[in-house]
Every structure is written in C-alpha cells, then in structure tokens.
Amino acid sequence: MTLDYQIQHAAEKALDEQLHYLQTKRRVNAKAAAVVVMNPNTGEILAMVSRPTFNPNLFNGGISSEDWKQLSDNPFNPMANRAISGEYPPGSTFKIITGTAALEY
Numbered sequence: 001m002t003l004d005y006q007i008q009h010a011a012e013k014a015l016d017e018q019l020h021y022l023q024t025k026r027r028v029n030a031k032a033a034a035v036v037v038m039n040p041n042t043g044e045i046l047a048m049v050s051r052p053t054f055n056p057n058l059f060n061g062g063i064s065s066e067d068w069k070q071l072s073d074n075p076f077n078p079m080a081n082r083a084i085s086g087e088y089p090p091g092s093t094f095k096i097i098t099g100t101a102a103l104e105y
Contacts, residue, residue: 002044011035011047019051034082052078 015035022030037047052074058067071079080086 002039002046003048004046007037008047008049011037011049015049015051031076032082034086036083048083050080050082050084052076054078 015033019030019033022028031052033051035047035049036045038045054071058064058071063071
C-alpha cells in the first residue's frame with residue numbers, strides 16, 4: 001500500500017470543501033467528484049477520493065430494503081468509485097502528444 005494518511009486526509013478535506021463551496025457560493029448542483037494523487041516519479045497512488053460516498057457497514061449482516069433503495073435510487077450513484085471507474089476526457093497531457101505529432105508531421 002502506498003496510500004499516505006496525511007495526503008489522503010488532505011485530499012478528502014479539500015474535495016469536500018470544494019463541493020461545499022460550489023453548492024453554496026456558486027449555486028451549482030455539485031455532488032460528485034474524484035481526486036487521485038500520484039507520485040509522478042514512481043506512479044504510486046498516494047491518495048484516492050470519490051464522492052459521494054456511502055457507509056459500507058450498511059452491508060454488514062445484510063442491507064435493509066430501505067437502505068438499498070436509498071443507495072440504488074440516488075442519481076449521483078454513491079456506490080460508483082469515480083476515481084477508478086469514471087470515464088473522463090483526456091487532459092492537457094493529450095495536447096502534448098497532439099502537438100508533438102503535428103510537429104513531427
């Protein structure tokens with residue numbers, strides 16, 4: 001495991017604060033987000049956060065119908081880990097590849 005508790009805690013706090021800011025100040029319905037912090041030299045994952053989240057203890061001993069309905073009907077899908085299963089368009093690193101290919105051509 002390469003997770004760093006302090007970085008993980010800071011990432012969770014920063015993401016929660018940013019979502020709260022967007023919801024209250026910007027009046028944006030921001031309920032879902034993800035953060036991944038990597039060591040660029042080794043590729044180690046130092047922190048990984050996905051929001052919204054849910055309490056996994058709900059499944060301990062069997063989940064109630066009411067709790068399952070609340071989780072499965074949530075439009076923001078809290079059981080999806082956006083950090084590992086989200087599909088996002090390529091970021092600025094793709095621009096470098098395109099630029100290099102254009103220069104090479």
